[in-house]
Amino acid sequence: MHAIRTEGLTKHYSVGFWRSRPYVALDHLSLEVAQGEIFGFLGPNGAGKTTTLKLLMQLIFPTSGQAWILDRPAGDVEMRRRIGYLPENPSFYDNVSAEELLAYFAALFGYRGAERAKRVAVLLDEVGLGAERRLQLRKYSKGMIQRVGLAQALINDPDVVFLDEPMSGLDPIGRREVRDIILRLRDRGATVFFSSHILADAESICSRVGIVAGGKLVAAGTLADMVPFHIKGWDLIVSGVSADTRAALAARGATATLISEGRYHVVLPPELSSAEAVALVRATGGELVSINPVRDTLEDFFLAQVQQSARRTFD
Amino acid sequence: MKKATAIVLGAVALPVLAAGVVALQIVRERAFPGREPAQQALYVSSPAVLTRLALGFDDVVADLYWIRAIQYYGSTRLSPSADKSYALLYPLLDLTTSLDPNFNIAYEFGSFFLSEKPPGGPGRSDLAIRLLEKGITARPDRFQYPYDVGFVHYRDGDYAAAADWFERAAATSGAKKEGERADLWLKPLAASTRATGGDTRSARLMYEQLLNADAAWLRNDAQRRLKQLDAIDQIAELQRRVGEYERRFGDPPPSWRDLTQADYLQGVQLDSEGRPVDPEGYVYVLNPWWGDVTINPDSPLWPLPTENPA
Amino acid sequence: MRAIGLVALHVFRDSVRDKVLYSIVAFAVLLMAASYLIGQLTAGEDLKIIKDLGLAAMSLMGLFIAVFIGIGLIAREIDRRSIYAVLAKPVRRTELIVGKYLGLVGTLFVNLAVMAVAYYVILAYIGSTLSPAALKAAPAPAADPRLLLAVVMIGFELALVTAIALFWSTFSSSALLSAGLTVAMYVAGQFGADLKNFEQVVESPAAGMVGRGLYYLLPNFAAFDIKTEVVHALPVQPGYLVLTAVYALVYIALLLVASVVIFSRRDFK
Numbered sequence A: 001m002h003a004i005r006t007e008g009l010t011k012h013y014s015v016g017f018w019r020s021r022p023y024v025a026l027d028h029l030s031l032e033v034a035q036g037e038i039f040g041f042l043g044p045n046g047a048g049k050t051t052t053l054k055l056l057m058q059l060i061f062p063t064s065g066q067a068w069i070l071d072r073p074a075g076d077v078e079m080r081r082r083i084g085y086l087p088e089n090p091s092f093y094d095n096v097s098a099e100e101l102l103a104y105f106a107a108l109f110g111y112r113g114a115e116r117a118k119r120v121a122v123l124l125d126e127v128g129l130g131a132e133r134r135l136q137l138r139k140y141s142k143g144m145i146q147r148v149g150l151a152q153a154l155i156n157d158p159d160v161v162f163l164d165e166p167m168s169g170l171d172p173i174g175r176r177e178v179r180d181i182i183l184r185l186r187d188r189g190a191t192v193f194f195s196s197h198i199l200a201d202a203e204s205i206c207s208r209v210g211i212v213a214g215g216k217l218v219a220a221g222t223l224a225d226m227v228p229f230h231i232k233g234w235d236l237i238v239s240g241v242s243a244d245t246r247a248a249l250a251a252r253g254a255t256a257t258l259i260s261e262g263r264y265h266v267v268l269p270p271e272l273s274s275a276e277a278v279a280l281v282r283a284t285g286g287e288l289v290s291i292n293p294v295r296d297t298l299e300d301f302f303l304a305q306v307q308q309s310a311r312r313t314f315d
Numbered sequence B: 001m002k003k004a005t006a007i008v009l010g011a012v013a014l015p016v017l018a019a020g021v022v023a024l025q026i027v028r029e030r031a032f033p034g035r036e037p038a039q040q041a042l043y044v045s046s047p048a049v050l051t052r053l054a055l056g057f058d059d060v061v062a063d064l065y066w067i068r069a070i071q072y073y074g075s076t077r078l079s080p081s082a083d084k085s086y087a088l089l090y091p092l093l094d095l096t097t098s099l100d101p102n103f104n105i106a107y108e109f110g111s112f113f114l115s116e117k118p119p120g121g122p123g124r125s126d127l128a129i130r131l132l133e134k135g136i137t138a139r140p141d142r143f144q145y146p147y148d149v150g151f152v153h154y155r156d157g158d159y160a161a162a163a164d165w166f167e168r169a170a171a172t173s174g175a176k177k178e179g180e181r182a183d184l185w186l187k188p189l190a191a192s193t194r195a196t197g198g199d200t201r202s203a204r205l206m207y208e209q210l211l212n213a214d215a216a217w218l219r220n221d222a223q224r225r226l227k228q229l230d231a232i233d234q235i236a237e238l239q240r241r242v243g244e245y246e247r248r249f250g251d252p253p254p255s256w257r258d259l260t261q262a263d264y265l266q267g268v269q270l271d272s273e274g275r276p277v278d279p280e281g282y283v284y285v286l287n288p289w290w291g292d293v294t295i296n297p298d299s300p301l302w303p304l305p306t307e308n309p310a
Numbered sequence C: 001m002r003a004i005g006l007v008a009l010h011v012f013r014d015s016v017r018d019k020v021l022y023s024i025v026a027f028a029v030l031l032m033a034a035s036y037l038i039g040q041l042t043a044g045e046d047l048k049i050i051k052d053l054g055l056a057a058m059s060l061m062g063l064f065i066a067v068f069i070g071i072g073l074i075a076r077e078i079d080r081r082s083i084y085a086v087l088a089k090p091v092r093r094t095e096l097i098v099g100k101y102l103g104l105v106g107t108l109f110v111n112l113a114v115m116a117v118a119y120y121v122i123l124a125y126i127g128s129t130l131s132p133a134a135l136k137a138a139p140a141p142a143a144d145p146r147l148l149l150a151v152v153m154i155g156f157e158l159a160l161v162t163a164i165a166l167f168w169s170t171f172s173s174s175a176l177l178s179a180g181l182t183v184a185m186y187v188a189g190q191f192g193a194d195l196k197n198f199e200q201v202v203e204s205p206a207a208g209m210v211g212r213g214l215y216y217l218l219p220n221f222a223a224f225d226i227k228t229e230v231v232h233a234l235p236v237q238p239g240y241l242v243l244t245a246v247y248a249l250v251y252i253a254l255l256l257v258a259s260v261v262i263f264s265r266r267d268f269k
Helices: A049-056 A098-108 A113-126 A142-153 A172-187 A199-203 A243-251 A274-283 A298-314 B003-031 B046-053 B058-078 B089-099 B104-114 B125-138 B144-155 B159-171 B183-196 B200-210 B216-249 B256-261 C002-016 C019-041 C046-079 C082-087 C093-129 C132-137 C147-171 C175-190 C192-196 C205-217 C227-231 C238-264
Strands: A002-015 A021-034 A038-042 A064-069 A083-086 A160-164 A191-196 A208-213 A216-221 A233-239 A255-260 A263-268 A287-294
Touching: A002 A049, A002 A191, A021 A049, A021 A191, A021 A208, A021 A216, A038 A049, A038 A172, A038 A199, A049 A064, A049 A160, A049 A191, A083 A142, A083 C082, A098 A113, A098 A142, A098 C002, A098 C082, A113 A142, A142 A160, A142 A172, A142 C082, A172 A191, A191 A199, A233 A274, A243 A255, A243 A263, A243 A274, A263 A274, A274 A287, B003 C205, B003 C238, B058 B089, B058 B104, B058 C046, B058 C227, B089 B104, B089 B125, B104 B125, B104 B144, B104 B216, B125 B144, B144 B159, B144 B183, B144 B200, B159 B183, B183 B200, B200 B216, B216 B256, C002 C046, C002 C093, C019 C046, C019 C093, C046 C082, C046 C093, C046 C147, C046 C175, C046 C227, C082 C093, C093 C147, C093 C238, C147 C175, C147 C227, C147 C238, C192 C205
Parallel strands: A038 A191, A038 A208, A083 A160, A160 A191
Antiparallel strands: A002 A021, A002 A064, A208 A216, A233 A263, A233 A287, A255 A263
């Protein structure tokens, strides 16, 4: 059984009021996500990520193609008991508190009485909302609303969770907390399908990613499998390096730039392995401060893909 | 919703419900035709247009016009200007009663003041009766409107017409209502108006009924009119005694004192100086040359209905 | 069924706290209280005027609530995307529509009840200041229980207005447009009798037919207005009230079914 499966999912919108012409928001998307996976759905803004999620939630209806969640057609009401969904930039009702909102949603899933109150409290704790949970939502910041959105997506202890840009609007601490929540979901066997336009979000947690651009799925697989993400070199920060070390590094094709007294930024070519470079620094009496791989960003990759597909259309 | 369900709902339930809405509209219209507005009122006169503009708030707009009518009447009456034609009074009351045909006070007020002679009103008994006839059409059961028509005729001195209308009032269903039984005084009123039109007895009957009116100004006015009737009766009595004195001494009494000293004022209400006073306490005026008795022009009862204020 | 109740309860909770609502109700109560002053300006029948103004205030403020909060029902939810999270829950769109409608009608009725209580308090107070003669002369007592009939009919009328507001907001995502269309329909419903007699003022028989057709199809709001009868203590036949109430219910059902059909296939872009 697949957690999520789509087959030739296509959505056209008509643009313009008079003489409307179709705009292809999503073009024959076929995708499979296994149970227990954390699937990153990546792409630049306007690529079709949100359209895909809305089709899966049946907020919009496909022009053609089909989608299944947990082997049930998208839109099946019983299936929805087992999923959770965080919309992009969520917004709720101004005049209710976070607690009341979650109680309402929990009730829709059939939770009652003390069990419901407990469920609400646990989730609000999990997303880090304290006493402010009793305030009306009109008083919440964007980040707090994002946390409420996350809590409501998990209120029914779902088997499959759909998160549309879950990190947006959050500070670095918030992002880390969301990452932890996603990992905990995976640990208890849930499937997580999340969209993002930031590669770093995906890298740290995803088992698999799919990349969309211009409404088309351009790549799917593990991040490591994807050729464009191969390492292009290494970025080192070293301290206490002597002239000898610099000379030895230069001999191997590295460039060293002075940052401050005794501290250098060194760029190594990809032929040199990281272990070799570290050993070299150590052997000449230097101290390693940090080491980072140099590679294409997701944006570079998107750009290349978009250019490629544009070239294909021209040819 | 599944596509099939949507089609069934759209193709079956919607037409059935729409037919139901139309059918109910027709059934209600047939069963309660009275609520449909009269067709000839459509786009004919300004009250009809105003009723449309009122958008269902007819009663409130009627109230507003009623307030305007009152303010208009009051300011015209109090204004120092010599123009007392009250030209807007009838149109305002007509609009009020067109918007709310049950506006009792507008009819009663209209009949009372439209027929009042200047400067108290425009002296338009024809308009007063036209307004009341609208009221009679709207509420044929009420005895007050035909009674008010009779009252207008009575004040104009047309006692035969007044008596006819009092009889018509006595015949309404409202007059025979238990607890009200207005016919019990309307019938004698009609009879006495027809027989001895113009004497104070029937007038007294009418004003005594007005003492029960719900509007304070009507009650106050009735009270004043009843005192005027008392004054008219008292003047007639004083005139009789002055005549007796004149027959005996050859000349009218030079002053009230002479009349008192000759003991001609037995049983008449007198002030401390022995002069006869009207119900408001003002001394009656005695003309020593002609011997006629009139009301004191300072009295609030002046002028009496029979006297020419000029 | 349970979902409908939950949605209704939630709508009620959300909208009953709306500050706009408080101000509308407060304004209505103020208007009723002010009618006492207006009553002083007139000679006689002040009780009638206070009764008229109170009922008019209730029906007008109720209209505001029905239109502006009724539009927020769907239009604002789509506008602000709060509907996304709800539709991903195990709730059918039909249940959402019906639940929202019931929740709003509940809010409306509570507000109407508050206004009615204020109305009776004001009437009772004014009744206590009037002279026994004036009270005896009035066609009905000050705090006449029969006035409730008019309030109930206003309730039916406003429930119908709410259904219209809901219907328009299911296919237009602009709250302002929905409000405009609803108010237009309310106004057109007041002109019912004119549409019916349209054929008498136009030359073309086709235009007359269109007018007559519109008369039967548009909601006839004039039928709900029994304010005059009640204020003047005139008889209102129970059959008339029942027929008009049933008319409202069937019309509401028609609008709800149409809303559900449209809403269930709607894309939320």
